[in-house]
Amino acid sequence: MKLYNFGWGPYPRRIATYLAEKEITDIELVEVEFPHRPELWPDGFLLKLNPAHSLPVLDNGRGLLIGQSIAILEYLEEQYPARNMLGATPEDRAVTRELVSIFDEATSFFGLWARQGSPVNADRHRPNAAAAAFGAERYVNKLRVAEAKQNGSFLFGSTPTIADCVAAALIEFTSQFYGVPLPADCPKLLAWFARMGERPSMHPPKYPAEMLEVSRHLQEQTNIFA
Ligand SMILES: N[C@@H](CCC(=O)N[C@@H](CS)C(=O)NCC(=O)O)C(=O)O
Incomplete structure (x- = not known):
């Protein structure tokens, strides 16, 4: 999987903090500069996904791009169930x-x-x-x-x-x-x-x-x- 993110925005930082809490290290991080310059992004696909070209975006490597941070967190919780961060009940x-x-x-x-x-x-x-x-x-x-x-x-x-x-x-x-x-x-x-x-x-x-x-x-x- 690949995560397109940048260093300090409130939405990108949700994911960065989560990955650190879970100690997830096998997701490739692609740092995008801010303010965003979508013309520099790979194949322009982030722009296609989201005309507002917001970050973060997770590419699950199997054809799915997720462009909303909460959906990314929930998806990652299902992929990495150890150290549950959603709740037991x-x-x-x-x-x-x-x-x-x-x-x-x-x-x-x-x-x-x-x-x-x-x-x-x-x-x-x-x-x-x-x-x-x-x-x-x-x-x-x-x-x-x-x-x-x-x-x-x-x-x-x-x-x-x-x-x-x-x-x-x-x-x-x-x-x-x-x-x-x-x-x-x-x-x-x-x-x-x-x-x-x-x-x-x-x-x-x-x-x-x-x-x-x-x-x-x-x-x-x-x-x-x-
Ligand atoms: N609802 C989106 C919001 C994402 C968002 O607005 N991200 C900001 C960065 S913190 C962004 O990329 N803004 C686009 C811009 O300012 O060009 C999410 O939860 O992922």
């Missing part, structure tokens, strides 16, 4: 998937805040203060929902799940790239993220310095504080 799997959905929504709402509010994205997305404010409000709301559900040493339970990978990739990105800390009224998430940060799977990505210089002031730039 239907109830546990339901909780994992619920948390995945909450943090996936949170990622989309944060994306609205960052894309419409940060000058680092102004060449690709039209600034829109109202859309940024809406995204920020909904993002924080999703974190509060997750805060209420957090229970155990991980987001849920005593072993990591794919929800931890999805959530940690988001909070790493919001805090390290955009300088947005977890809200003070989410103490359980703060403690969880501190624990996650100590795991070898979470080695910090390298952000492009010239982008980071601009991106990490999102709160001040939009006058919205989480």
